[in-house]
Amino acid sequence: MDSTIQKNVSLAAHTTLKVGGAADYFVRVTTVEELKQAVTFAQQKALPVFLLGGGSNVLFADDGFRGLVIQNAIAGISYVEEAGAVALVCGAGEMWDSLVADAVSKEYWGLENLSAIPGTVGATPYQNVGAYGVEVSSLITRVVCLHVDTLEEKIFSNQACAFGYRDSYFKTAAGKKWIITQVHFQLSVVAKPVLEYKDVAHLQTRKNLTAQAVRDEIISIRSQKFPDWDTVGTAGSFFKNPIISDAQYTALKETYPELPAFAASSGEWKVSLGWILDKALHLKGYCEQDVCLYEKQALVLVNYGHSSTHIKSFYQAIQKRVHAEMGIVIKPEVQVVENNFK
Numbered sequence: 001m002d003s004t005i006q007k008n009v010s011l012a013a014h015t016t017l018k019v020g021g022a023a024d025y026f027v028r029v030t031t032v033e034e035l036k037q038a039v040t041f042a043q044q045k046a047l048p049v050f051l052l053g054g055g056s057n058v059l060f061a062d063d064g065f066r067g068l069v070i071q072n073a074i075a076g077i078s079y080v081e082e083a084g085a086v087a088l089v090c091g092a093g094e095m096w097d098s099l100v101a102d103a104v105s106k107e108y109w110g111l112e113n114l115s116a117i118p119g120t121v122g123a124t125p126y127q128n129v130g131a132y133g134v135e136v137s138s139l140i141t142r143v144v145c146l147h148v149d150t151l152e153e154k155i156f157s158n159q160a161c162a163f164g165y166r167d168s169y170f171k172t173a174a175g176k177k178w179i180i181t182q183v184h185f186q187l188s189v190v191a192k193p194v195l196e197y198k199d200v201a202h203l204q205t206r207k208n209l210t211a212q213a214v215r216d217e218i219i220s221i222r223s224q225k226f227p228d229w230d231t232v233g234t235a236g237s238f239f240k241n242p243i244i245s246d247a248q249y250t251a252l253k254e255t256y257p258e259l260p261a262f263a264a265s266s267g268e269w270k271v272s273l274g275w276i277l278d279k280a281l282h283l284k285g286y287c288e289q290d291v292c293l294y295e296k297q298a299l300v301l302v303n304y305g306h307s308s309t310h311i312k313s314f315y316q317a318i319q320k321r322v323h324a325e326m327g328i329v330i331k332p333e334v335q336v337v338e339n340n341f342k
Contacts, residue, residue: 006027008022009022009025010022011026011055011064012306014055016055016234016236017308018306019307020060020062023050023064024066025041027068027069028070030073031074032146032181035070035146039070039148041068043149047068048065048067051072051179054119056236057123057333058334058335058336059311059336059337060337061337072120072179072180072181074094075094076089076091077102078090079106079108084188085189088187089185093121095120096120097115099121100112100117103187104211109193109211110187112215112218113131113133113197114132116222116223118229121183122183125163125168125170125180126171127166127168132194132218133196133197137161137168139186140158140183140184140185141185143155143156143182143183143184144181144182144184145180146178147177165240166333191210193209200218203217226296226300232304233305234302235301235334237299239315239318239330239332240273241272241274242329243265243268243270243271244328245268246267246269248328258275259275259280273322274298274299276326276328281322283298288313289305290307290310312336
């Protein structure tokens with residue numbers, strides 16, 4: 001194996017929230033063969049397995065993880081152009097924003113709105129990452145996986161991934177048995193800017209717009225909304241934007257006529273939780289102990305301490321307040337390893 005299996009490794013050092021106890025076992029894999037060896041080790045010792053990418057969307061407990069944490073670092077990027085389209089194949093362990101930068105530098109369109117998002121490529125289909133009017137599911141053609149019990153390798157079509165808002169098949173009980181090893185995308189050599197989102201709508205009037213210009217604008221916008229990942233514990237947007245019924249949306253609009261919302265499906269609306277936390281509940285910058293809602297963007301949780309328990313207590317208090325005052329149920333976008341919390 002590229003790296004030997006280590007014991008009692010602190011998970012705080014491997015997550016952007018900078019908290020979490022020790023994993024009983026930890027290994028970094030760079031090939032599918034190494035991944036199979038790591039999974040076999042876990043099987044032999046009857047250990048639960050947790051797959052970790054860049055650690056930007058996970059909250060581990062203070063008492064750590066009783067099993068094997070596998071950090072997926074499977075690499076490889078290739079492009080094939082054909083009839084104006086670009087087939088991109090990427091290892092799940094590649095860093096997402098490095099991939100976006102690489103594709104944009106080649107003047108390929110599709111990924112530019114998803115710039116400056118931390119984490120690895122393998123996390124994007126799992127989470128159906130989205131930003132500024134684009135969801136990664138619109139670009140993914142297939143996902144290659146390894147079964148954690150049988151070591152079977154399987155290709156999932158886009159449809160088989162069952163993508164939803166910040167959701168996919170890989171979040172289901174059956175889907176969690178599959179480890180993502182490679183992701184296939186379809187990009188374009190023809191300019192296809194997506195500029196409906198209000199923060200980037202002004203680019204619609206720019207002549208000779210390039211994917212790089214869109215990427216630069218997204219990076220600039222995000223730098224004003226998100227803290228420095230290297231210095232502050234954060235997972236970016238901590239909660240999902242809630243989807244509510246038409247009746248509930250209509251009632252809220254009577255009290256909050258400026259509430260931003262987007263049609264999600266027939267009879268449902270996706271509303272801006274950041275706006276609700278900021279303008280309706282005045283919680284931007286709100287802190288308890290050493291955990292806060294970021295002073296520049298209320299949807300972003302920032303952590304200045306060393307306790308997962310404090311983070312859990314904080315986000316649950318926010319959930320209760322939003323439900324009590326707005327009648328809306330909100331859920332974390334971050335993957336909370338709940339079975340490790342006591």
